[in-house]
Amino acid sequence: FNNILTSVLGNVSMARATLPRSGPASNLLTEAEQACVRARQITWRLLTFSKGGVPAKKTLGIAHILHESAGIALRGSAVRCTFNLPPHLWMVEADEVQLVQVFSNVFINAKEAMPHGGVITVTAENVVEADRRSECALPVVPGNYLQVSIVDEGIGIPREHIGRIFDPYFSTKQRGSGLGLATTYSIVKNHGGFLVIESNLGRGTTVRVSLPASSSHAVYQPVEPMAHRSGDRRRVLVMDDEASIRTLTSNMLQFLGYDAEVVDSGSAAIERFAHRKFDVVMLDLIVPGEMGGKEAMRWLADINPSVKAILVSGHTRDAVLADFRDHGFQAVIAKPFTLQELSATLCSVIGTPGWRVH
Structure with a gap:
């Protein structure tokens, strides 16, 4: 299914990038791309819960993750979101896919606590934890953390339920699966973070997610339109056993200004x-x-010890995703990916891309 979705999402994002930012066709393709992203999140969420996905960590900024998560969870509802995301927030070493799951689940619960609509307030800040303690049975190790607070105006959580909301299959909703917050808890735990829940009946709930800050100063930069750079085109070798993925990736790379060659196996x-x-x-x-x-x-690596390589994954549980650098890779990109994500990944590995796309 990931390969099918990769083909759909990749072609839609590439088609959208060929059009001006505004206009009926561009708007329709944006809607289609966002629908594919939501389908991707559902697929990854199921894989994470069923197989226990190993975090494929990289240095990330939090702002785009929060915006994407809110868009996925709140789309079509009467709930709106306000963001207080100051500059100079610390980065985190995290799995981007899993973090989107974490915050999407929290946003979904906040939305369902406000069936008639309302406002969710999202605040991020740098926090230094000085004391060793535990929160929601997760250890708090002294150090630097990026803390995200999500505050709703909903019905609140009864005191007797606070200690159980992260239990698998526990839900107070008639159609609730009880898996969303259990998955959130598992992911935060695997990232060395912790959670704090504060709630008052009839007055709303605050969920604080704290993640260890990264020592890196890398900055996430959204890709924007720019002209093709001058000079020689970079050459990229793509290995994938699926013919449709090889064709799509080659087309995307050529659109971005790279020369692409494709093969169907590791030996090739x-x-x-x-x-x-x-x-x-x-x-x-x-x-x-x-x-x-x-x-x-x-x-x-035996042929050329300085080889630069990107690991492409359909989000399996293989531990190589968590320690890809130990295996010689410079980056990981998960299927399905958009044109923007491919461009950003290449940029992180070999420098300024041939194109930046909106």
Whole structure:
């Protein structure tokens, strides 16, 4: 299903990037792209809960994650969101996909607590924790944290339920699965963070999510339209066993101003890499019946120890996603991905991309 969704999302995002920002066609494609992103989040949420997805951590800013999560959770509702996100917030080392799940789940619960509409206030701040303690049975280790507070104006949570809201399958809603906040708890725990819940019946609930701050100063930069840069085009080698994904990725790379070559297996990637020079290699993690990305990377590093590579994953539970740098990769990108996400990932690995897209 991820490969099917990759083809749909990739082509929609590429079509949208060819049009002006405003206009009926662009607006319709934006709607389609957002629908694909919501479908992607549902797929990843199911995989995370059922398989216990290993965090594929990278240095992230929080602002775009909060905006995306709110858009997914609140779309079509009478609830609106206000953001207080000051500049110079600390970065976090986190799995972007899983963080979107964390905050989407919190936003969904806040929305359902306000069936007639209302306002959710989101605030982020840098916090230094000096004392060792526990919150919601999660350890708080002294250090620097990025804290996100999500405050609703809903019905509140009864005191007797506060201690159980993160339990799997516990729900006070007639149609609730009890999995959303349990998944949130698991992800925050796996990231070394902690949660605080404050609630008053009839007055609303505050959920505080604290994540360890990163020592890195990398900054997330949304991609914007710009003209093709001058100079030689970068060459990218793509390895994927699915023909449709190879074709799509090649088209996306060419649109971004790169030259792309594609192969269908790890052994074919090794053969091509040994005879051609590439600025970056994109390797699919798992190739049924053939050599996958992790094994191929070892061979590529023997050929050229300075090889730059991106691990492409359908969000499996393989531990290589969490420690991809230990296996020689510079970045991870999860299927399905948009044109903007591909451009940003390439930028992080080999510098300024040929195109920046809206």
